[in-house]
Every structure is written in structure tokens, then in C-alpha cells.
Amino acid sequence: MRVQIDETRLFVISDLHLGNPSSTARSRVVPFLDHALDVRANICINGDGFDLAQTSFPRLAGDAVPVLGRLRKLQESGLRVYYVVGNHDMALEHFLSDLVFTELAPFLNVRSGGRRIRVEHGHLYDPWFVRVPRIYDAGTKLIGHALTIVPDIYSTYARVERRIDSWRSERSGTVSADPYHGAAERLAERGFDAMIFGHTHNAETVDLGGATYLNSGNWMRSNSYVDIDEGAVSLRRWDP
Amino acid sequence: MDEVEAARGRGGLNRITSRRAGLLRPYGVERRAAAGEVLVRQGDTDREMYLVRSGRVQISRDIGGRRVVLGEIGPGDFFGEMALLESEPRSADAIALEDATLLVIGPGTLLMRIRNDPTLAVEMLQRLSGRVRSLHARLADGFGDDGAREFDGL
Numbered sequence: 001m002r003v004q005i006d007e008t009r010l011f012v013i014s015d016l017h018l019g020n021p022s023s024t025a026r027s028r029v030v031p032f033l034d035h036a037l038d039v040r041a042n043i044c045i046n047g048d049g050f051d052l053a054q055t056s057f058p059r060l061a062g063d064a065v066p067v068l069g070r071l072r073k074l075q076e077s078g079l080r081v082y083y084v085v086g087n088h089d090m091a092l093e094h095f096l097s098d099l100v101f102t103e104l105a106p107f108l109n110v111r112s113g114g115r116r117i118r119v120e121h122g123h124l125y126d127p128w129f130v131r132v133p134r135i136y137d138a139g140t141k142l143i144g145h146a147l148t149i150v151p152d153i154y155s156t157y158a159r160v161e162r163r164i165d166s167w168r169s170e171r172s173g174t175v176s177a178d179p180y181h182g183a184a185e186r187l188a189e190r191g192f193d194a195m196i197f198g199h200t201h202n203a204e205t206v207d208l209g210g211a212t213y214l215n216s217g218n219w220m221r222s223n224s225y226v227d228i229d230e231g232a233v234s235l236r237r238w239d240p
Numbered sequence: 241m242d243e244v245e246a247a248r249g250r251g252g253l254n255r256i257t258s259r260r261a262g263l264l265r266p267y268g269v270e271r272r273a274a275a276g277e278v279l280v281r282q283g284d285t286d287r288e289m290y291l292v293r294s295g296r297v298q299i300s301r302d303i304g305g306r307r308v309v310l311g312e313i314g315p316g317d318f319f320g321e322m323a324l325l326e327s328e329p330r331s332a333d334a335i336a337l338e339d340a341t342l343l344v345i346g347p348g349t350l351l352m353r354i355r356n357d358p359t360l361a362v363e364m365l366q367r368l369s370g371r372v373r374s375l376h377a378r379l380a381d382g383f384g385d386d387g388a389r390e391f392d393g394l
Binding site (some may be wrong): 004116124153182183191 | 267268293295316346353356357359362366
């Protein structure tokens with residue numbers, strides 16, 4: 001397990017949820033990976049690249065093949081492909097580690113341009129996932145069944161999540177009441193210059209006063225990614 | 241490709257600037273050291289471990305009246321964990337080679353830190369494992385081929 005890496009250029013994407021009935025990632029991520037090949041950027045899939053928790057197996061098979069093919073092409077060209085495990089793909093851990101073209105890790109400490117950057121999926125800081133894992137798991141599966149019947153429920157779910165988050169922030173008077181921001185602060189105390197999470201599906205950049213928290217968002221219905229370039233870290237949207 | 245500054249519509253880059261100093265204590269305290277400052281001394285009985293946030297620190301010890309440098313560490317590395325975990329006196333000196341900032345974690349805050357920052361435990365285990373592997377290799381070298389075979393079986 002290698003968690004310390006040195007990279008000049010790295011694109012971080014997360015939450016593709018390939019195999020999930022709601023995921024439309026495949027059509028966008030394949031040209032995005034071609035773009036990474038063109039600009040010689042290494043790739044990190046920061047968790048939930050594949051979805052076993054809410055999967056449709058025919059969908060997973062259809063989505064995975066072209067994406068894995070592109071990742072292999074990147075690797076054959078000399079680029080590196082990293083895979084950070086999330087909560088929807090934990091069961092795929094052994095399968096993924098056998099794919100020789102990915103380096104699998106629970107998190108990555110990236111050194112780039114003299115800066116230290118943590119890349120981590122972030123589910124460890126999800127209060128529901130940590131405190132009531134069985135309820136979380138049951139809820140995830142239940143939503144998975146609903147998604148199979150009505151895939152667009154995801155959009156409604158995402159809107160409700162955003163509303164709840166905004167309400168919580170307004171009520172507390174500070175955005176740092178968010179558990180992910182708090183977790184990023186703990187890492188900043190250890191000297192990391194930037195922390196990149198996924199999991200929440202909400203792309204954002206937060207200045208922690210001397211360090212920066214970024215969330216790479218999702219590719220289920222969106223196309224945001226984090227670009228690490230010689231230590232500079234920025235949240236971008238893929239627009240082919 | 242446009243830079244996304246706040247995809248959640250919060251109107252630009254969010255800022256958090258005021259909480260960190262106040263909340264640092266339950267998870268450890270910050271310490272600044274000037275170049276040349278002795279951070280821990282061999283034989284001392286204090287129990288904190290140190291995480292290096294910036295700067296470089298030299299680890300050395302006195303062996304039979306001779307100063308032996310064991311290594312230099314930098315941002316992301318830690319030292320002093322043996323005294324914390326085993327409640328034994330410090331086994332080496334740690335001296336700041338340049339101005340440094342450190343996070344000091346005591347026995348009472350270690351679990352709180354790991355609970356809220358669980359990957360620290362993995363990083364500690366990984367580094368301790370690396371040290372054990374390195375010591376095994378050096379021991380095996382010292383034993384020679386026959387000794388190494390015997391050592392492997394321990």
C-alpha cells in the first residue's frame with residue numbers, strides 16, 4: 001500500500017458511480033480521460049468510481065469496459081492511474097487491486113511543487129456512515145432500488161441535500177460546522193496545504209486560513225474535477 | 241474549462257479563519273521552534289509525540305560518548321511516538337535544523353486525534369512498520385546468511 005506519491009500533474013475525479021442506474025458518467029468520462037492523455041495528466045479516481053452498493057450489473061458491465069479501456073490506455077502511455085477506495089466500491093477492493101494498471105490506496109498524500117496535498121474519499125467523516133453503518137447501508141440499498149425504478153430521483157435527492165446543507169450552515173452561522181470541513185481542518189493542523197475529498201457530490205472550495213479544502217464533486221450527473229499542477233490546486237469543470 | 245469556485249452557489253470562495261486556534265487543543269497544540277532548538281532530549285521522561293508541519297528536524301543520540309545522527313525528518317513525519325506509546329524515557333535527541341512548526345500530541349489527546357483524524361493511525365503504523373522492516377534487514381545483514389535464515393524464522 002503506497003500512500004506517499006510525488007506528482008507534477010494530477011487530475012482528481014470522484015463519484016462516477018459507474019453501474020448505478022442514475023449515473024451518466026460514462027459518456028463524459030471517456031473523452032475526459034482522452035483529454036488527460038493529451039495534456040499528460042495522471043489520474044486519480046477518488047472513490048466510488050464503480051458502484052456496487054446501488055448497482056445494476058448489466059449497467060456496470062456496460063459502463064466499466066470503455067472506462068477501464070481508457071485507463072489502460074493512459075497507463076500504457078506511461079501515465080499513472082491511482083484509485084482511492086470509497087464506500088460504494090469497498091467490496092471491489094480485491095478486484096481493483098488485481099487490475100495491474102491501478103494503484104489502490106485508502107488515501108494519498110501527494111507531494112507536488114513543494115506542497116503537501118491529501119486526497120481522500122471522505123466517507124470516514126460522514127456521521128451516518130460512521131455512527132449507524134447498518135442503517136446507512138440499508139438506506140443506501142433502499143435508495144438503490146428506487147433509483148432502478150426512477151433513475152432521476154437522484155436529482156431530487158441532490159437538491160434536498162443541498163437545501164439541508166445550506167440550512168445547517170445558516171443555522172450554525174459558519175460553514176465549518178460541516179463535518180467534512182472539520183476533518184479538513186484536522187488535516188491542515190498536520191501541515192497539509194490542501195485537502196481533496198469526494199463523497200458529498202457537492203463540488204466546493206473552502207479557504208481554511210492557510211490551507212484549502214476542495215471537494216471534487218461528482219460525475220454521476222456533473223463533470224467537476226480537481227487539477228493539481230505543480231502544487232497549485234484548483235476546482236474545474238470539464239467542458240469538452 | 242471554467243474554474244468552479246462555489247458549485248453550491250455560496251457566491252464565491254468560502255472562508256473559515258477564526259476557529260482553528262481555539263479548537264486545536266483537544267487534538268494537540270501547535271509549537272514553533274527556532275533553528276537549533278532542542279525539542280526533546282535523550283533520557284527525558286515527557287510523553288508527547290511531535291508531528292512536523294514545516295521545517296526539518298534532526299534525530300540523534302549519544303552512543304558511548306559519540307553523537308550518532310539517526311536521521312533527518314521533514315513535513316509530514318513524526319517523532320517521539322515511542323515515549324508516548326511505551327512510557328519509556330526518550331531514546332534520542334530531536335533538534336530543529338531550521339525554524340519549524342510542530343503539532344504536539346500528548347497521551348490524552350492521541351485517541352481524540354485518531355478518532356477525528358483516523359488516517360493518522362494508518363500513517364503511524366506504516367512508518368513504524370517501515371522502521372521494523374529496516375531494522376530486520378540490518379539485523380539480518382549482521383547475522384550473515386546462516387543467521388538471516390535463523391532470524392527469518394523468529
